């Protein structure tokens with residue numbers, strides 16, 4: 001491995017030793033949009049001071065913090081706090097390790113929910129027990145690398161970012177430190193925010209679409225290096241793993257494609273729960289790589305594949321396409337009880353690499369929709 005990828009803690013903090021060809025571009029943009037940014041105090045301070053503030057505690061995916069589907073009153077300042085955790089995680093049932101980088105300790109990071117024209121005010125904490133520099137780029141934000149230029153935090157530092165959520169939809173957020181963006185994103189450092197229209201979700205005719213349950217599925221591609229015998233390697237730290245991980249990443253061939261951080265994270269006892277008649281909103285993000293969700297035995301009644309609510313939803317979808325770097329939303333009313341697999345319908349990724357979860361649905365079976373006229377019999 002070439003010397004340039006040998007990282008010391010200090011060089012990583014500087015963000016320079018690993019800076020690739022993209023880094024000068026990113027740095028100059030950051031400087032233009034972020035470093036020298038001139039805010040207009042008169043335009044913001046007076047307005048912001050008059051707004052109601054709401055503090056929201058984030059919850060671990062696949063769950064989503066309590067929220068109203070229609071906004072109540074005028075736009076607010078919604079305060080969130082997330083603490084960056086660098087931690088070793090196990091990503092399959094064979095004990096394969098990843099030195100993950102996370103928002104609040106989970107892959108994906110927590111779902112945030114606000115309404116259009118609310119202000120998101122995020123406190124981003126990088127504890128001094130961490131080794132690396134991080135930041136956050138919100139695809140829902142405007143300017144300064146989505147906030148990435150204003151939130152670069154070294155271990156021991158905290159930043160507070162405020163942005164106005166001007167566009168409605170589900171949007172990815174992710175870490176994006178100069179020269180290390182794909183490494184941090186594919187180490188799990190991504191999540192999503194849902195910016196609801198102030199009047200809630202609507203169907204293609206403008207009628208209300210109210211959901212009874214909402215779940216957040218974060219799909220993650222991991223690139224775990226293998227030794228000469230094809231066994232997954234283990235490392236003492238993210239920094240030690242970095243050179244081999246970079247080579248594995250450049251194959252563009254993930255070793256794992258998983259939902260919510262590990263193979264089986266949403267199956268068995270962790271299956272997503274619903275009952276017949278529940279109107280379920282499934283939010284699905286993939287910060288790095290294309291995906292194609294499919295609910296086996298069900299449908300997407302209303303789907304915003306690219307997740308943006310100013311567009312009418314597509315109806316009656318079998319499979320929908322979410323490009324890497326985006327988050328989608330699918331709305332479905334369950335009709336039958338049973339176990340439904342929810343998969344990435346690249347079936348190799350679903351069944352061999354891990355991109356599958358389960359819905360466990362209770363209720364009464366509807367013979368009109370399906371019945372076994374003759375059960376399988378011999379002869």
Ligand SMILES: [Cu+2]
Pocket residue numbers: 101133134135175176177184189
């Ligand atoms: Cu990071």
